[in-house]
Amino acid sequence: MRLRITTLVFLLFVCLDLSFSAQIRSQENGTHTPPPAPGKLTLVAAVMCEKVDEYTPRNPGIVFSVNIGKISCFTSFDPVPEDTFIYHKWFYRDELTTRLKLSLKTPRWSTLSSIQLREADKGPWRVEVTDSDGNTLQTLRFSITD
Amino acid sequence: MTTMDKLFLFFASMRWQDVFDITLNSYILFRLYVLFRGTNVFRVLVGIAFLWFFQRIAVSLGFIVTSWVLQGITAAGAILIIVIFRNEIRSVLQAKNLKGILWGFPLRAGQAPIEIIVDTVYELARRHCGALLIFPGKEDFEDVVQSGIPWRGLISREMLLSIFWQDNPVHDGAAIIQGNRVEEVGVLLPLSQRKDFPSYYGTRHRAAAGLAETTDSLVILTSEERGNVVAARGSFIGVIDRKEELAQILHQHLGTTARETGHAKKERLEIWIAALASILLIGVVWFSFSRGLETLITLEIPIEYMNRDPGVEILDTSIDSVSLQLRGSGPLIKALRPEQVKVRLDLSDASLGLNTFSIGPENVSLPPGIFFKKVEPPVVEVTLDVPIEKVLPVQVDWTGKLPEGIRIVEARLDPAAVHVKGGKRMLENVSTIFTDAVPVEDIRKSDSMTVNLALTPAGLTIAPDSQDKVKVKYVVQGRQ
Numbered sequence: 001m002r003l004r005i006t007t008l009v010f011l012l013f014v015c016l017d018l019s020f021s022a023q024i025r026s027q028e029n030g031t032h033t034p035p036p037a038p039g040k041l042t043l044v045a046a047v048m049c050e051k052v053d054e055y056t057p058r059n060p061g062i063v064f065s066v067n068i069g070k071i072s073c074f075t076s077f078d079p080v081p082e083d084t085f086i087y088h089k090w091f092y093r094d095e096l097t098t099r100l101k102l103s104l105k106t107p108r109w110s111t112l113s114s115i116q117l118r119e120a121d122k123g124p125w126r127v128e129v130t131d132s133d134g135n136t137l138q139t140l141r142f143s144i145t146d
Numbered sequence: 147m148t149t150m151d152k153l154f155l156f157f158a159s160m161r162w163q164d165v166f167d168i169t170l171n172s173y174i175l176f177r178l179y180v181l182f183r184g185t186n187v188f189r190v191l192v193g194i195a196f197l198w199f200f201q202r203i204a205v206s207l208g209f210i211v212t213s214w215v216l217q218g219i220t221a222a223g224a225i226l227i228i229v230i231f232r233n234e235i236r237s238v239l240q241a242k243n244l245k246g247i248l249w250g251f252p253l254r255a256g257q258a259p260i261e262i263i264v265d266t267v268y269e270l271a272r273r274h275c276g277a278l279l280i281f282p283g284k285e286d287f288e289d290v291v292q293s294g295i296p297w298r299g300l301i302s303r304e305m306l307l308s309i310f311w312q313d314n315p316v317h318d319g320a321a322i323i324q325g326n327r328v329e330e331v332g333v334l335l336p337l338s339q340r341k342d343f344p345s346y347y348g349t350r351h352r353a354a355a356g357l358a359e360t361t362d363s364l365v366i367l368t369s370e371e372r373g374n375v376v377a378a379r380g381s382f383i384g385v386i387d388r389k390e391e392l393a394q395i396l397h398q399h400l401g402t403t404a405r406e407t408g409h410a411k412k413e414r415l416e417i418w419i420a421a422l423a424s425i426l427l428i429g430v431v432w433f434s435f436s437r438g439l440e441t442l443i444t445l446e447i448p449i450e451y452m453n454r455d456p457g458v459e460i461l462d463t464s465i466d467s468v469s470l471q472l473r474g475s476g477p478l479i480k481a482l483r484p485e486q487v488k489v490r491l492d493l494s495d496a497s498l499g500l501n502t503f504s505i506g507p508e509n510v511s512l513p514p515g516i517f518f519k520k521v522e523p524p525v526v527e528v529t530l531d532v533p534i535e536k537v538l539p540v541q542v543d544w545t546g547k548l549p550e551g552i553r554i555v556e557a558r559l560d561p562a563a564v565h566v567k568g569g570k571r572m573l574e575n576v577s578t579i580f581t582d583a584v585p586v587e588d589i590r591k592s593d594s595m596t597v598n599l600a601l602t603p604a605g606l607t608i609a610p611d612s613q614d615k616v617k618v619k620y621v622v623q624g625r626q
Contacts, residue, residue, distance in 0.1 A: 059626050061553040063544045063586055094578050124543045124580055141578075143544035145586060 041084065041104070043137045045076040046129055052112055062142040066117045073127045073140060078108035086137070088113040089128040092121065117144060163514075168425070168432050176424040180417065181247065185284055187231045194223045234286040259301050259326055260396045264389050266306040267368055267375055276350055276370035277310040278320035280333065281399055283362030290360050294322065294330035301326055310368075320353065320365070336360060343383075346372065354378040364399040366392070434477065435515060441479040442519065444471050447487050449505075449526060453494035457532060460493075461569040461605045464527035468505055471520040478515045486513045491526065499571060501528045531569025535609055538579045539563045540599065540616050546585040554589065556621040564599065564616075565609035572603060581616060594619040 049057035050068050057074040064071050073088050088100045090113070102111040115121075127140045182188040201216035228235070263279070270277045280291075295316060299305055301323065309331050310317045316332035323329070338355035354365040358378035365378040366386075375386045377395050386392045401413070448467040451460060468489055472479070488511040491503050503526050507518040540559050548554070564579055581597040596617050601607065608614045 059553055061555045062542075062557055063548055063554040065548060091577075093580070094576060122545075124541050124578075126541065126578065139539075141539075141541045143542070145544055146547040 039079045039081060041077060041080055041131060043075060043129060044078045045074070045110075046138045046140055047074050048072070048127065048140050048142045049074055055110055064117075064142060064144055065146060066119060066122055066144050067146075068117065070114055070116050071142075071144070072112045072114040073129070074110065074112045075102075075129050075138075076108075076110040077104055080104045080106045080109050082106060084132050086111070086132065087128075087130045087134075089130065090115060091126045091128065093123055093125075122146070164432065168428050171432075172421075172425040172428040175428060176421050177248065179420045179424065182235075183420075185231075185234055187227060187234050190223070190227050190231065194220055194227065197223065233288050236286075236288075260393055260400070262301060262303055263306070263323070263396065264393045266303045267366060267392065268389055269303070270307065270310055271368040271373050271375050274370055274373045275307075275310050275312065275368060276317070277306075277366075277368040278333075278335070278350055278354060279306075279366045280320050280322045280335075280357065281364040281366070281396065282322065282324060283364070283399070285362045287357065287361040287363060290336055290357065291320075292334040293319065294333040295319075297321070297328045297331045299328050301328055320357075335365075351376065351378075351383065355383045358383065364395065366396075435475055440473055441476045442471060442473050443479050443482065444469055445482075445484050445487055446470075447484060447489045450488060450490045451493050451528070452490050453492050454496075454530075455493070458496075458498065458530045459533045459569060460528060461531040461572055462529040464525075465523060468526070469522040470510065470518070471522070472512065472516050473519045474516040478513075482513065482516060487511065487516075489521075491528070493528070493530070496528065496530055498530050498532065501530060502526075503528060529569075531571045533567060534570045534573060535565055535567050536573045536576075537563050538566055538577065541578050541580050542597070542618055543580045543583050543600070544586050545583040546587045548586045549590065551625050552590070552622050553625055554586065554620050555623050558619045560617045560619070561613065564614075565612040566601070566606055567609050568606040572605060576603070576606070581618070584618070589620070589622060592619075592621045 045057075047057050047060040048062065048064070049072055050059040050061075050064065051070070052058065052072055052074050057072070060074075073090075075086070075088070077086075083103070083105050085101050085103045088102060089096060090098045090100075098115070100113040102113065103109075104111065113127075121144050124141070124143050126142070129137045129140070131137055178191075179188070182191065197216055197220045201213050201220055204213035204216055267277065267279065280287075297309075305328065306321075308314060309321055309328065319332035320335055321328050321331045322333055335353035336356040337349065337352040338359055340352075340355060340359075343351065343355070348369075348371070350367050350369070354367045354376065355378050357363055358365050358380060362380075367376050367378070368374070369376060375392060376383060377386050377392065379395075379399070386395065446467050447470050449463070449465070454460065470487060470489065472482070472487070474482070489505065489509055490511065491505070491509060493501075505521045505524055505526060510518050510521070512518060539562060542557055542559070544554070566573070566576075566579060568576070580600050580602075582600045584595070584597055594617060596615050599608065599614050599616065601614075
């Protein structure tokens with residue numbers, strides 16, 4: 001029962017975070033016009049950070065205290081040849097805890113996903129960034145500590 | 147329940163193995179008696195048996211030193227009997243063929259044809275042919291005599307005459323007569339050192355007396371010079387003038403005289419008593435071992451796995467050993483050693499993944515007389531998997547509280563990935579090898595350290611070509 005409540009709370013936060021990432025996307029791109037972009041989808045930046053301000057990840061790192069309450073996985077793509085989507089797969093100790101589908105718009109796009117931190121989240125984590133076909137673009141490894 | 151009912155129940159509860167066991171060992175004991183009776187070996191064996199018996203009594207009464215001393219003497223005696231009486235044992239066993247050892251009775255052994263021997267001896271004497279005939283007693287004389295040539299021919303008048311014929315190369319030696327055969331010829335005997343012999347006694351007389359003095363053999367000789375027959379036994383040596391007298395001496399020595407029918411009957415009765423005593427003794431021993439007060443014992447026995455597919459590994463088991471409760475008679479339980487008990491599981495029908503086996507009496511191998519009662523736990527889970535190798539990235543498991551104002555922004559690992567070995571199904575769910583917990587409290591600046599790998603789940607091992615440590619080079623920056 002306790003696990004079920006924990007999972008529901010976690011999913012709620014993830015939903016909130018998705019809306020948050022969508023907000024960043026719109027701020028970055030302003031009015032959305034879809035001009036075709038040449039080349040292939042390229043991940044230019046992927047970091048774990050404490051927060052994202054003004055499209056910039058703040059305090060990126062690989063060790064985060066559980067006390068900061070929330071961490072984010074920030075990814076930036078340039079170019080984005082066509083509207084597509086990517087996944088952020090969050091693993092806690094090799095176990096997939098959540099998989100988030102994030103939209104990308106041409107010609108370039110930044111997006112993020114976040115999780116709220118709880119005491120039980122201490123330990124090694126990784127986020128796999130994959131394209132729409134499931135190919136891993138990058139793996140970010142980090143730990144949540146005291 | 148009447149005594150008869152109890153007796154009937156007791157016999158009804160005996161297995162065929164028990165009957166065979168008692169019969170076989172009774173017969174072995176009986177044969178030992180038959181083969182060795184009258185010998186020094188037998189007397190010493192009886193002595194050792196008594197010592198053992200007294201030692202058991204001493205143990206039961208709590209006489210520590212007495213039982214310890216008796217035990218030592220008994221053990222030493224068993225070894226000494228083989229060393230000291232090796233010749234006597236060998237002569238008993240060599241003198242008889244396999245049938246004689248397993249079945250023959252001394253009474254029924256080929257009886258010496260006394261009439262033929264007596265007639266031939268007097269014929270040899272009449273012809274002035276020197277002859278020496280040895281009729282062994284119970285004692286071994288192998289160390290006393292020399293140079294015997296095996297003959298093993300059935301006794302006949304012609305054969306005896308030819309052996310002692312003057313042109314025969316072996317005629318100067320003695321012939322050993324056992325049963326109805328001439329066993330050896332050309333045997334050299336020790337010479338007596340007695341001073342009271344008449345002057346006409348030659349070497350043959352001294353040889354006859356020499357063997358008779360040192361063993362319980364009967365020696366008969368014919369004098370080449372005087373043409374008479376002489377018998378020697380113990381310290382006696384004298385001329386035997388009449389055939390009847392010589393026949394009587396031989397009958398007495400060999401125990402076959404017609405007048406000795408009573409003695410033969412007595413001997414036959416003695417053998418029957420020995421046979422019954424053997425059965426009784428072994429029966430008592432069997433009863434004390436198998437039907438004594440029942441005792442329980444609990445042993446922790448490791449499980450052995452059999453018939454595993456060579457391409458499959460046992461990845462995990464719910465238990466390594468089981469607690470076996472066994473029952474049996476006190477002496478058997480006391481003598482039971484854990485290595486005599488086996489618990490085996492047959493993996494021939496096992497499949498990959500988790501298998502559950504029930505452990506029952508069919509899985510337990512026990513020595514005779516020990517019986518299965520209970521096993522705990524009665525079920526074992528065995529996980530089987532196909533061993534594979536996999537390359538997995540290594541991740542640092544940071545732990546503790548970072549000092550205020552700093553953050554770790556990067557960590558480079560050398561090697562970044564390692565080869566691991568483990569079950570295929572197990573490795574399907576493993577995509578990262580973590581290090582042991584690395585505390586961050588004392589980290590102030592960029593540096594490097596070497597850390598061990600934490601191999602989980604159990605059963606995972608590092609491949610021989612990989613290291614079980616990684617070097618971590620980390621970069622520290624200030625917080626923004």
